[in-house]
Amino acid sequence: MTMSNTGGRRRPPTIHDVAREAGVSRGTVSRVLNGGHYVSPAAQEAVNAAIRKTGYVVNRHARSLITGRSDSVGFLLTEPQERFFEDPNFNVLLRGCTQALAAHDIPLLLMLAGTEDERRRIIRYITAGHVDGVLLVSSHSGDPVAEELRAAGVPLVACGKPIGLGSKVSYVAADDRDGARDMVRHLLASGRRRIGVVTGPLDTPGGVERLAGYKEVLAEAGIACDERLVVSGDYSRASGEAGAELLLERAPDMDAVFVASDLMAQGVLVALHRAGRRVPEDVAVGGFDDSPAAVAASPELTTIRQPWDRISAEMVRVLLAQIGGEDPAAVILPTELVKRQST
Amino acid sequence: MTMSNTGGRRRPPTIHDVAREAGVSRGTVSRVLNGGHYVSPAAQEAVNAAIRKTGYVVNRHARSLITGRSDSVGFLLTEPQERFFEDPNFNVLLRGCTQALAAHDIPLLLMLAGTEDERRRIIRYITAGHVDGVLLVSSHSGDPVAEELRAAGVPLVACGKPIGLGSKVSYVAADDRDGARDMVRHLLASGRRRIGVVTGPLDTPGGVERLAGYKEVLAEAGIACDERLVVSGDYSRASGEAGAELLLERAPDMDAVFVASDLMAQGVLVALHRAGRRVPEDVAVGGFDDSPAAVAASPELTTIRQPWDRISAEMVRVLLAQIGGEDPAAVILPTELVKRQST
DNA sequence: TTCTCTACTGTGAACGCTCACAGAAGCATG
């Protein structure tokens, strides 16, 4: 392990230096660097030894200049970032993507498009080819960014189904509808019949799908959907609290609530407590996400776990496939019911 | 605004295309791109028009190849990432840095060095010159990464003072000691005399400094430091709970606790509640961080706000200055006491 | 005039890499 670059910033070794050291040509070194096809075992080994000896690291700029690839991908966050950065799921997602990419030696560029200006700048940056593909995270759909990038032919994978783009753009999502079904079935199984719901924003796939699952199971069970039992929130704790108050007012006989996020469920617990209802004795509460909020709540929340680790891994897999030339794909991953104290 | 690149992935325009369009040479276009010195107003304008017309965006790889700069910086996270990603402060930091860099049109590369392997790979990546500088976030000090990067001559700014590296490496930190002083003075001012402390890990600057501030103020007030009133935690909620139990056992007459993080303070509240102590009547509790946990707690926590938005902005400023050739610098930013219900 | 200085412009040569191509072996097939 002789790092010949001892002290004093010297010019880093190039492919020439390695070639000379190994007694071969640039071409052979390049071939070793790119998979080692059509290289004799002897040359292969000589080159590897020379790389170790010189401490050579490929200059990605030079490589990118000729290949046209950048060997990096963007992680793009659109719309109000506060929400994302407070969302524990988002953190798992970001970490998971970074690690999955690191396994392929691909750096992740974090991009925040909060304002319209930033949005334009970033679109420009991306379409100029500075990244090979984009992992897109935007809660609200109808996001113009997805469409712009798709139109520009940039490989793209969204987290959650982007409403309105059909199958033109890849996405990876948890099976929100099925998760909602599981939860509502679970509530029915424990004998509840007056089940309320606090939905997420209805312009998000999660909001729509989870409500759909709720309605399906009620229909399946032959229970008419009572619109007084349906209120909408915005995933915030406060909106959960307000939602529960509204539900209690409109349907005091409610014996369970399915809440579309754990954070909102925390708010629901507060409102129920204030109204003197015991959880789960009087009213059962089911959350969604299995976030830290679920175990921080008292009683601890029964909730639906979304497979965020798998989601990030799949997003990266699908994106790399697409960069490699494959067609867009949609991946739906199963959720899991986590039973705790609130039901 | 005629984007001539309508439909079908065509070769993006180069500096040549712009030059031809503007009727000038490559050199002139390049000069316009890099500040516009020694360019006639007429040429300046012709080039700008040509850039707009062609939709030209500079190829950063080609530029980097010759300048040796990469015009990007790394945001490096070492050690267990779970902690960081759950830490709301960290999120603010990451967001702030990304935005501050975006203002300079510099992308941020997120790098996670969890395992030893990752650490080596990332060091290699960085020292190969793939980023111009590094924003380092590592809680525990004695982190070998900082020293390695410093030795390799990589511009570096740490978040929080890296113990053991003296003034060799730049850092930006909140004035932990002064924040602790403020809090303890505040507790004294409300008449408390038996003030306990739950410190952070004592191999972190935050842990050490906040304890030092506590001791200073007690000494200043002529109160002997009672070692039974000092326990250490690891910034987790559980360790706060355990810490408070230990304090109550060793010093039942304690009338206040200064806790080195809000999360630990939440644990302290739980333990005090269980022991039947009222907050703040029997025991006052002061936290640190002003994280969301502070307002989520009941009673809401009096705490010390760290200026995370300024910290990120300063980290970026110092790093860019250092990349520009300036010497390392240390920046200490003031904290602020936020009074709520727990004191 | 002649010279110098400043403001501006164009050109060749890199930067470090990959790609296409040409060629040299080695071996089997006609």
Next chain:
DNA sequence: CATGCTTCTGTGAGCGTTCACAGTAGAGAA
């Protein structure tokens, strides 16, 4: 023996930019 095929290797060209240098033109001074 020629011909083909496969495996391996070296070489020139070029990716899109900046940089250093060599100019050119015009203004002012000697």
